[in-house]
Amino acid sequence: MAQGLGDTIFVSGSGGSSIYGCISDRISKDLEFHRPITLAWQSKDRYLGMAHKIILRDLMKTFSLISEDFSSGFLKEKIEKKFNELSANLKDSKERDSREDLEYWSGLQNSAKNLLVFSRNLFATTPSFIDLLANYRSDTTIKIWENALDTQEVHEYGYMYQIRSDINYPGIFFPEIDPASFPELYTAIDNVGVN
Structure with a gap:
């Protein structure tokens, strides 16, 4: 041709x-x-679009995070701390034989695990040109x-x-996070394991 x-x-x-x-x-x-x-x-195109905003807000709410946690290098530790708290509450519920509390804490733990899997998948996705046009x-x-x-x-x-x-x-949707820190943010989310 x-x-x-x-x-x-x-x-x-x-x-x-x-x-x-x-x-x-x-x-x-x-x-x-x-x-x-x-x-x-x-190249790697990194941005925080509408879907990223939603998932980051959910992560902040679920794991008691602040914006700086995503680029501080301690994201994994903070998330592990939350899972340890959930595990302790589950253990306590089992020991007290409280079915209602057991279901509650188990549901929170599963929801948190699913959120992490979804987060990793979202941040691993290569954005399409259409998605960039929708956001910029x-x-x-x-x-x-x-x-x-x-x-x-x-x-x-x-x-x-x-x-x-x-x-x-x-x-645009998360102006408090400096775009220069996006590589660290993407890596931090990718490094968060789900047990």
Whole structure:
């Protein structure tokens, strides 16, 4: 296709299409077809959209957290402390043979575990362009991307050049959390285990 159109540059995805691009590039080289320069932008887009706001508020309520806990390095310990309290209450309920209290504390514990699983899954998801558009104005997104491209690193990788520049979008729904701390926040949530 690049031969017929005379393309000079092709911007590729960084997923499965890069494997096909490698095969295509080798075939094009062997057949002496025109090969455009291929770029793939590999980045991590981190932001706090509406779904993130809801889940962070639920985490704060369930585990008695404050905003700073998400980037302080002590998130896991605070969550473990809450689970220890729930376990102690469960143990006490069993010892007192209180079925009502046992069901209550067991329900809270299960709900907290489910919340953590959901949180990890949400923060591990790669946002879609549509989700970014739903949370940010297009002119804001374009400025953020332009800034990222101005500060990017380019590495040659086989047949393509990879641009590496992570993006931390401004926190519209959680302005008290600095976007510069998003990598730590995402890592902290990912590191929270569920027993």
